[in-house]
Amino acid sequence: MTRYILQRLLGMLAVMFTVVTIVFIIVRIAPGDPAAVMLGPDATPADIAALRTRLGLDQPLVVQYLFFLGQLIKGDLGQSIFLDMPVTRALAERAEPTFFLTLFSILIASAIALPVGILSAYKRGTLFDQTVTTFAMFAASIPSFWLGLVLIQVFAVRLGWFPVAGYGGPDASFLTRLSHLVLPAVALGVVSSALITRFTRASMLDVLNDDYVRTARSKGMGEFRVVMKHAFKNALIPVLTVIGLTAALLVSGAVVTETVFSLPGVGNLVVSAVLRRDYPVIQGALLVIAAIYVLINFGIDMLYILIDPRVRY
Amino acid sequence: MAAVLSAPSPLTATLPEDVVLRAEDLHTHFIVGERAAKSVDGVTLTVRRGETLAVVGESGSGKSVTSLSIMRLLAHPGRIVRGKILYRMRDGTVVDLATLPEKRMRAIRGKEIAMIFQEPMTSLNPLYTVGDQIMEMIRLHEPVSRHEARQRARQMLELVEIPAAEKRLDQYPHEMSGGMRQRVMIALALSCNPALLIADEPTTALDVTIQAQILDLMRRLQRDIGMSILFITHNLGVVAEIAHEVAVMYAGRVVEQAPVEALFARPRHPYTKGLLACIPNPERDRAADGARLMLNPIPGNVPSVLNLPPGCTYAPRCPLVEPRCEGEAPGLVPAGPGHLSRCFRHELL
Amino acid sequence: MAAVSIAPAPRITTLILQRKTLAIGLAVILAIALFALLAPLIAPYAPNKLSIVNRLKPPSGTYFFGTDEFGRDIFSRTIYAGRLSLTVGAAATVFAGVIGITLGLVAGFFRRADTVIARIVDAMMAFPDILLAIALVAALGPSLATVIVALGIVYAPRLARIVRASTLVIRELPYVEAARALGVPTWRIMTRHVLRNLVSPILVQATFIFAYAMLAEASLSFLGVGVSPEIPTWGTMIASGRQYVGQADWMTIFPGVAIILSVLSLQLVGDGLRDLLDPRLRKDL
Numbered sequence: 001m002t003r004y005i006l007q008r009l010l011g012m013l014a015v016m017f018t019v020v021t022i023v024f025i026i027v028r029i030a031p032g033d034p035a036a037v038m039l040g041p042d043a044t045p046a047d048i049a050a051l052r053t054r055l056g057l058d059q060p061l062v063v064q065y066l067f068f069l070g071q072l073i074k075g076d077l078g079q080s081i082f083l084d085m086p087v088t089r090a091l092a093e094r095a096e097p098t099f100f101l102t103l104f105s106i107l108i109a110s111a112i113a114l115p116v117g118i119l120s121a122y123k124r125g126t127l128f129d130q131t132v133t134t135f136a137m138f139a140a141s142i143p144s145f146w147l148g149l150v151l152i153q154v155f156a157v158r159l160g161w162f163p164v165a166g167y168g169g170p171d172a173s174f175l176t177r178l179s180h181l182v183l184p185a186v187a188l189g190v191v192s193s194a195l196i197t198r199f200t201r202a203s204m205l206d207v208l209n210d211d212y213v214r215t216a217r218s219k220g221m222g223e224f225r226v227v228m229k230h231a232f233k234n235a236l237i238p239v240l241t242v243i244g245l246t247a248a249l250l251v252s253g254a255v256v257t258e259t260v261f262s263l264p265g266v267g268n269l270v271v272s273a274v275l276r277r278d279y280p281v282i283q284g285a286l287l288v289i290a291a292i293y294v295l296i297n298f299g300i301d302m303l304y305i306l307i308d309p310r311v312r313y
Numbered sequence: 314m315a316a317v318l319s320a321p322s323p324l325t326a327t328l329p330e331d332v333v334l335r336a337e338d339l340h341t342h343f344i345v346g347e348r349a350a351k352s353v354d355g356v357t358l359t360v361r362r363g364e365t366l367a368v369v370g371e372s373g374s375g376k377s378v379t380s381l382s383i384m385r386l387l388a389h390p391g392r393i394v395r396g397k398i399l400y401r402m403r404d405g406t407v408v409d410l411a412t413l414p415e416k417r418m419r420a421i422r423g424k425e426i427a428m429i430f431q432e433p434m435t436s437l438n439p440l441y442t443v444g445d446q447i448m449e450m451i452r453l454h455e456p457v458s459r460h461e462a463r464q465r466a467r468q469m470l471e472l473v474e475i476p477a478a479e480k481r482l483d484q485y486p487h488e489m490s491g492g493m494r495q496r497v498m499i500a501l502a503l504s505c506n507p508a509l510l511i512a513d514e515p516t517t518a519l520d521v522t523i524q525a526q527i528l529d530l531m532r533r534l535q536r537d538i539g540m541s542i543l544f545i546t547h548n549l550g551v552v553a554e555i556a557h558e559v560a561v562m563y564a565g566r567v568v569e570q571a572p573v574e575a576l577f578a579r580p581r582h583p584y585t586k587g588l589l590a591c592i593p594n595p596e597r598d599r600a601a602d603g604a605r606l607m608l609n610p611i612p613g614n615v616p617s618v619l620n621l622p623p624g625c626t627y628a629p630r631c632p633l634v635e636p637r638c639e640g641e642a643p644g645l646v647p648a649g650p651g652h653l654s655r656c657f658r659h660e661l662l
Numbered sequence: 663m664a665a666v667s668i669a670p671a672p673r674i675t676t677l678i679l680q681r682k683t684l685a686i687g688l689a690v691i692l693a694i695a696l697f698a699l700l701a702p703l704i705a706p707y708a709p710n711k712l713s714i715v716n717r718l719k720p721p722s723g724t725y726f727f728g729t730d731e732f733g734r735d736i737f738s739r740t741i742y743a744g745r746l747s748l749t750v751g752a753a754a755t756v757f758a759g760v761i762g763i764t765l766g767l768v769a770g771f772f773r774r775a776d777t778v779i780a781r782i783v784d785a786m787m788a789f790p791d792i793l794l795a796i797a798l799v800a801a802l803g804p805s806l807a808t809v810i811v812a813l814g815i816v817y818a819p820r821l822a823r824i825v826r827a828s829t830l831v832i833r834e835l836p837y838v839e840a841a842r843a844l845g846v847p848t849w850r851i852m853t854r855h856v857l858r859n860l861v862s863p864i865l866v867q868a869t870f871i872f873a874y875a876m877l878a879e880a881s882l883s884f885l886g887v888g889v890s891p892e893i894p895t896w897g898t899m900i901a902s903g904r905q906y907v908g909q910a911d912w913m914t915i916f917p918g919v920a921i922i923l924s925v926l927s928l929q930l931v932g933d934g935l936r937d938l939l940d941p942r943l944r945k946d947l
Contacts (some may be wrong), residue, residue, distance in 0.1 A: 018785035026801050125389075137933070141925035143877055145884050146900055146918035149907055157908035164907075209388070211430055212438040215498075217386050219450045220422035233440050252792035256881050260904065270793065271885050274800040286797055290789055309485040310439060 004311055008301045012294055019290045024068055027283045028061070055279075077284035082276050087284035091266060097167055098265035100181055101188065101257065102250050108189025109196055109250075110243065116193075117200025117239075118232060121208060124201075132197065140194035144253045148187040148260040155183060165262040184261045188253045192246050199242040203235040210234065237308055244300040251289050324407040328399050333509050333541045334360040334383070334426075339396035339411070341375075341382045350618045352378040352391070354565035357645070358543075359558075360509065365535065365542040367556035367573070369549060369588070373615045375565040376545045380511045383410060383543070384428055385418050400426070403508050424454040427502035431514035433495035437486040443470075444482030447501050454505045469500035473530060492523035496530070503534065513545045528554050549592055553577060561585045564616055564626040567645065571652040581654040581662050583631050587611040625656070633658050684934020690927035694920070698744035705738035709894050718910045728912035730902060736912060740920050743894040747924065750810055750889070751876035755868050757814025758875075762821025763864065767852050769822065770829025780826070783819040791816050791874070792881050799887050806889050813878055817871045824863055825856075832856050862939035869932035873925045880921050896921045 035051040036043065052058045056067055071078065077087035120132040156164040162183050168176040207213065208231050216230040255267030262268070266285055273281035304311045328335055341353035353375045360366045370376045381387050383398055398410035402425060410418065422428075430436045437446060447466035451457060457465070463482065470478035473496040486494055495515060502510055512531070516524040532555060535542060544555055552559055552573065560570040561584065569582035580586045591611065613630035616622055622629060628638040637657060648654035656662075697704060706726075713733035721728040727736035769779035786794070798812035829852075832838055838855050842848075882888030883897025891898050896917040903913030 014781065015785050018781050019789070022782070022785055022789075023797075026797050029801050137929050138922070138926060141873070141877075141922045141929060143880050143884070143897075143900075143918065143921055145881065146914065146921065149900065149904060149914045150918070152907050153911050153914075211432050211435040214386060215430065215436045215501075216438065218384055218422055218428040219453060219501075220419045220424060221449075221453055222419065230438050234438070248787075248790040250790075252790035252881075255790075255793055255796070256885060259885055270796065271887065274796055274887050277800065282797060282800055286789070286793065289793055293790065308440060309442075310487050 001305065001311070004305070005302070008298060012298045015294055016291065019294070020069070020072065020287065021065075023283055023286050023290070024065055026286075027279050028064075072287075077287070078280035080273075080281045081278045082273075083278070083281070087280050090269060090281060091284055091288055094264055094266045094269050096265075097177075097181065097263045098254055098258065098267060100178075101184055101254050101263065101265065102247070104181055104185035105188035105192060105250050105253070106243065106247070108185055109193040109246065112189065112193040113196035113200055114239070117197045118204055118227065118235075120197070121201045121204030122227060124205060129201075132201070136194045136197045136201075138194075139191060140198075142191055143256075144187050144191040145256045145260045147191060148184060148257055151183045151187055152261075165260075167264050180261070180263070184257045184263060187260075188250060188257050191253065192249050195246055195249065196239065196242055200235065200239050203238040204231060207231045207235040233307065237304065240300050240303055240307075244297040247296045248293050251293060324399060324409060328401055328407045331362050332359055332399075333362050333401050334358075334543070335397075335399045336379070336383065337397040337399065339379065339382060339398060340394045341378050341387065341391060342394050343391045345390055348619055349394075351565050351621065352618050353382060354618075354621070355396070356562070356565070356567055358560055358567065358570075360541050360543050361558070362541055363535070363539050364557040365544050365555050366558045366560060367544045367546060367552040368560050368562055369546060369552055370562035371547055371615055373564075373618065374562040375618070376547075376562045377513055379562070380428070380513050380543060380545050383511060384422060384426065385410060385413075385415075386422075386428075400509075420454070423450055423502075423507070424505045425507055426509045426511060427505070427507040428511040428513065429495070429498045429502045429515045431517050433491050433498055433515075433518060434486075436498055437494055437501075439486055442483050442485055443489070443497050447482075447497075447504050450501055450504050465504065466500075469504045470497070472503070472534070473497070473500045475500070492519055492526065495519060495523075495527055499527075499530065499534070503538070503540075506538070507540060509541045509543065511543045511545070514547070515544075516551060517546070517548070524551070531555065549588055561588070564621060565618055566626065566655065567653075568627065568655040569648075569653065570645070571649070575649060575652050579649070579662070581648040581652055581659040582627075582656045583633050583658075583662065584611075584627050586662060587630075587632075627656075633661060681934060681938065683930045684938060687927040687930025687934060690923060691931060694744055694924050694927070695748055697741050698748055701738075701741045701745060705735075705741050707735040707738040709739045709742040710734060711738075718906065720910075721912055727916040728910065730899075730910070730913050731906060736899070736916055739894045739899060740896070740916055743896050743899060743917065744920065744924075746806075746889060746893055746895045747876050747879060747921075750806070750813070750879045751872050751924075753810045754813035754817065754875040754879070755872045757810060758817040758821060758871055759864070759868055761814060762818035763825050763857075763860075765818065766822040766825025767829055767856065769826040770856070771833060771848060771852060776826070779822070783822050783826075786816075786819040787823075789816075792878055795878055795882060796885070796887055799882065804887055804890070809879060809882060809888050813875045816878070817875060820871065821864065821867055824867055825860060828860050828863065829856050832859055862935075865939065866932055866936045869928055869935060873928035873932065876928070877921065877925050 035048045035055060035057055039047055039051060049058075056064055059067070075088065077091070079085070080087050080090050083090050116132055120129045123129050152164055155161045163180050167180050172180075208227075210231070212234075213226060213231050216226045251267075254265065255270055257263070258265040258267035259271055266289065269281060270285045270289075272278075273285065336356055336358045339353055339356045340351070343350040343352055356375070356379055358366065358368070358379070368376045368379065378387070378391065381391070382393050385393075387393070393411050396411060399407055400410050400421070401407050402421075408417075408421075410421070413421070437443070441449075444463060444466050447469055448459065448462040451462045451465050452459075467478045467482055470481055475481055475493065475496050481489075486497070489497065498515075515531075516527050519527060528551065531542065534540070542555075544552075546552060556573045558570070559573050559576045560567045561576075561582065562568065563584050569576070569580065569585050571581070576585065577589070580589055588611070611630055616626055616629065622639070623642070624640050625631070625634075625638040625643050628634045631638065633656075635658065643655050643657045645653045645655045646659075648659045711734060713729070716729050716733040717731055719729040719733070727740060729735055730739070765779050765783070769776040769783075789797075794816050795809075795812045798815060799808050802808040802811065832855060833851075835855075838851055841851050841855065879888060879895070880897035880900075883895040884901045886898075886901065888897060889895060899917040900914050903910065903917070906913055
């Protein structure tokens, strides 16, 4: 077990290291001089040179890279060009809506996908199953931002059940903030439930034919218990992996959904940073989001330990 | 009140006292669209109290489907379309498993009839300890505490001769060898003291020495506990070791049934005869170089159950075939004391 | 197990049904492509023709899908926008194919390259797809070509993974080993033996990438970090409709339906192809 955890930990570090390098490269492949781009056409050569020095752009690439790594280890993601604050602070201020949005949409997606996927596999070939398969494909084709707008049209504008946009302002109570997250979380959850449903169904189909499921039936146990205790727990292992992969989908979705609902989250920050070419913020946000994704998947690797004794060994 | 509930059913009289299970003219089909695969096509079998009936056949002969029909564990789209499966419960009443409601069937599975399977490596759930899986069975059928169930589970592991039973209870299937897992499966199956054990190729996946140990164990347990066994196998060598009575299946039908000695002494169906010739016999088969064993496989293949020949299903491979065999299906007729054969020409054998 | 060998493996009815979905998917995506191609003939108005008098008109006989805030005809714009969306999707898929297949083959054949490539591919897949695309577009500057390149890079790892995995298997096959022993050049083995075996899975995956790329392009356009807003795309149309939610819902509904129809039909085609080309790939997904 210790070996398994170490292995995963090392794997995670290796991926993170590569991610860091890729982020470094992406930000530096920008054609032209980033300093000049950032300052716009009116900048004087002196301004540009000053900014280049400030950003360390006058150093050789290798030196820049090592400096970048060194700063990173210290937890310093640099200074935002437009926000007049460190990138870490900008990210921290916007972390809450993104975190809860991602969390709630995972919960909504799983709450839809797991029961529907299980039942669909159990009733394979029936009208119910075919309807689910079709709907799952349909849901996977809906852009989350479009679904968000439709939800706003119906539930915010027409029915007035939920706020249209924003996060309730700086003094909003937690409950108010939550009410702002309902529609975006539903939009994101529904869209990402499609993938989880399909996977739950597929891995349940695999498992339902397994010998130990037949053994469980031969013991004289009820179907519900056979399916949930014996089949589903086994199917959960691949499904968890997919939920981990879906986290990527959710984070991407969050970037777009936050824009639709004007939520002041990390996604919104990234988009405005891209539009303003605020490279330190783009770089920091990319790193943080990739790190969250890698961490979620590490967490899922650790969940396997709880479920699968073969890993615990 | 209990007397009222277990009032003798009209079926009780139809089954002789010493018979535990009798399948009568059982038909199990796998129906896909317009086509029906007649996997079991009119099988009649009798298992006597305390005895072992071995059902022998190649893969595709319908022997496994027969056992799954009895347990009512057929996978979709399999269905029992005709016939009866009469079973004598331990209280003496007789029920027809073919039509019993699923809820009552559940009380029978595990408690009255238990089953072990071919693949010990995959028949246990990898995510639960061996102890949990046995205890689950006990607590499904009997109102005992966890503690009692655990004691019982440990006793079961001791019964199947697993050393360090207490420690094994907390192990997972992947920590055990195939032979050990099959012992666990047997312990699991016997934990509620069933009257009938259905063993579907329980030794096929094991190597020869382990196979012999498991067969020994099953024989001993039968003697000690007095249960009946329905033993499904394709291996006539195994049959010789464990069976009292043998039914040979071919293409969904029983083609010969006899006490084990009679069957080996004088098979009365050309298929059985062919199968017996397949058993490697070192004295007979030793080739000139003195090393290689010759096998005598039956030429041809088992016909597809989707498309059975009209007459005798064995006719296309039969050395004794005559024109009549291809037009008319032979019935199961007496061919000696307690001996039945589905062949027009059984006297020639 | 006898029961398993007797029951036919795939259900025939489902198979037919899935072929039917393949046919439907193909028909829909071809229809969309045809509309886009023949846009100048079909569209009743020029896509950028302004008509301030007719701004924000609901759908009617004159304006099938209504008009936007500048009085432009949504129906005509939706048809024209399909040109760009389909082009970006197709081009990004081809680009992803070229990079992904090359990387996959190299990784599968050369052990030393494999460790590096596999690591990079893993890390690339750790980036949420749209985010990586946004970052790349930000770095390269927004333009049509950038979006295509960015989406190509984003989706290349998926193909690289498939190709690498299959290459690793195929290179160990006896006839490939024999070819190597006979001194057949590696690149020829790759193209002759490996690629030929990979046509089906690549085609299937490419169809899905096409669908995802169109979805991603729509997101980029919606965020305003995609192709220049001068050219109508479904994403930009929805973005401008966002200001008029509750007032002119048709501005968002119709381009959205166009996206859903395209992506859905491509997914149907992908599923159908998977069944048709390689029954072994059937995963009941």
